Amino acid sequence: MTDGARTIWLARGLSQRERRCTLAHELVHVDWGHTEGQPANVEAAVNAEAARRLLPDLGTIGRALAWARTLDEAALELWVTREILVARLDALDDSERAHLHPLDPVRAS
Numbered sequence: 001m002t003d004g005a006r007t008i009w010l011a012r013g014l015s016q017r018e019r020r021c022t023l024a025h026e027l028v029h030v031d032w033g034h035t036e037g038q039p040a041n042v043e044a045a046v047n048a049e050a051a052r053r054l055l056p057d058l059g060t061i062g063r064a065l066a067w068a069r070t071l072d073e074a075a076l077e078l079w080v081t082r083e084i085l086v087a088r089l090d091a092l093d094d095s096e097r098a099h100l101h102p103l104d105p106v107r108a109s
Helices: 016-031 040-054 058-067 071-078 082-090 094-100
Strands: none
């Protein structure tokens, strides 16, 4: 959590990947001026922004998804949590989705 100004607290026992993702999430809260708990829709937007910051390169995402057998395996390769990877994939815009799925027949029509 964060006080929205100067301090971010991380829970003990988090893995390095979890700390990285949690810190990115809390930094978005700070950047957006949040000083207290937010509703679920704002938390989802914060997660999406943190995911964009941690996973800006679609080529890297695509390569990880191409060989990984699960989202958990892809997230591990990308050094993010599954939640952050899913947030990034859920927030893809049409051009990003087309980049990752160039042969998608729904998009080609």
